[in-house]
Amino acid sequence: MSSLKKNILASYATQIYVTLVGILILPLYLKYMGAEAYGLVGFFTMLQAWFNLLDMGLTPTVARETARFRGGATDALSYLRLLRGLQLIFCAIALLGGGVMFAFSGAIAERWLNVQTLPLAQVELALQLMAVGVALRWMSGLYRGCISGAEHLVWLGGFNALIASLRFLGVMPILIWIDSSPKTFFIYQTSIAIIEFAGLFLKTKKIKPKLLSTEFIGWAPKTLTITLRENLGFSMSIAFTSSAWVIVSHTDKLLLSKFLSLSDYGYFTLATLAASAVLLITGPISSALVPRMTRLQAENKEEELISLYCNATQLGTAIATSACMMLVFFPEEIIFSWTGDKNIALHVAPILQAYAIGNFLIALATFPYDLQLVKGDMKKHLQGNIIFIFFWIPSIAWSTFKYQAIGAAYTWLVLNALYFLIWLPLVHHRFMKNFHWKWILQDIAPIFLTGIFIALITRLTFNMPSTREGNLLFILTIGLLMTTLCLLLSTPGKKLITVFSKKI
DSSP, rough: OOOHHHHHHHHHHHHHHHHHHHHHTTHHHHHHHHHHHHHHHHHHHHHHHHHHGGTTTTHHHHHHHHHHHHTTSHHHHHHHHHHHHHHHHHHHHHHHHHHHHHTTTHHHIIIIIIISSHHHHHHHHHHHHHHHHHHHHHHHHHHHHEEEEHOOOHHHHHHHEEEHIIIIIIHHHHHHHOOOHHHHHHHHHHHHHHHHHHHHHHHHHHOOOOOOOOOOOOOOOHHHHHHHHTHHHHHHHHHHHHHHHHHHHHHHHHHHHHHHHHHHHHHHHHHHHHHHHHHHHHHHHHHHHHHHHHHEEEOOOHHHHHHHHHHHHHHHHHHHHHHHHHHHHHHHHHHHHHHHHHHHHHHHHHHHHHHHHHHHHHHHHHHHHHHHHHTTOOOHHHHHHHHHHHHHHHHHHHHHHHHHHHHHHHHHHHHHHHHHIIHEEEHHHHSSOOHOOOOOOOIIIHHHHHHHHHHHHHHHHHOOSHHHHHHHHHHHHHHHHHHHHOOOHHHHHHHHHHHHHHHH
């Protein structure tokens, strides 16, 4: 098997494993830590996302420059100077960002978070440990970029899986048999962050090139940042796209950490995590689509490119529709099967429904984004992000203040629906005239309406089992049936049937 195939398989396997273990372990966190303590875990996850705003495109830059060095586009001395310069920048940001959070941990515990039963001193200590953990994971991103750029993806995949196992599974014996307090949980997580940082640092040290005895890296800022300045345009474009996504996807979580009690924030985190399944299961389609479309674009095979684009849309719609309809029509049953708690299911079901629909629209909007990426024209994407953020920030601020979690959920749904209905036609028109409504009516609508019909008939016809196991079996059966029928309506599904029938 070629190294490329091994790297792709390793990346996919790791992504699936890390995602599944993070989702499946959540009910145990709720059981042994309680909803309020789990709210701190959700707050920690949100902080890591906001800390990534400070990345400014530096991690993709080091990955790109590592790959360019391996391809002979730059020399070892220039590469190592860039790496040292980025190490200094990352270290400074980690100390500043982590230090500020550490210093203000008391104020955050007392004035921002709505703590009800947990001791404030313990919450403050947890926040201080979060500051250290976030800073260490931030530094780890630099070395992860180096390893990724060097195409040591099999090693990186294995290491990531190991760290995920330690982070999510390794803590469970401690929570069950020793102590389930937030203090113990975050001491453990900080220890794992140290192990993760050390492992990535040592691997980077091992694979980075050696200098001749006559060459010196030096410490002069001008020398260390010359390569970075040459890549400033690339870094800034990546930084804007990444920052826009963090602002769009985490502003609601930041505001609700203020307005909700920690226990309610824990339930909200659970709902958004479940809704994220719609995006997670369609992500690999986009990852495989872009390289092939890029090649067709380079070969000027416009008809094949459009055909592939439509087929991928149908495939993505089939998978996303099935996930979305199950979450919308059976939210309480899914949460009950997942957590075993009917009260939690009742609490989060309306939030889950709205976020699932919003995420479904984002999943479909990913295909026009991929088209812009392939065409090398991101103007509409940048404009759309700016306009979305312009409406998103005041809307989410008002809705979370007035209606809290359910307000945030429906704001997410409405604004993504408006983006899909108003902006995507403009994106398609930029590249392909008179295409958008054909794309909607032929590639999306038949599959989407079929999914709604199946889910609605099932909801109205069958009585759900009362047990957790019965619920799970019913959901898996209906989900598999819906996915199969939706896939059979897509062009890739029809081709698969044709190939299979010829073999019989």
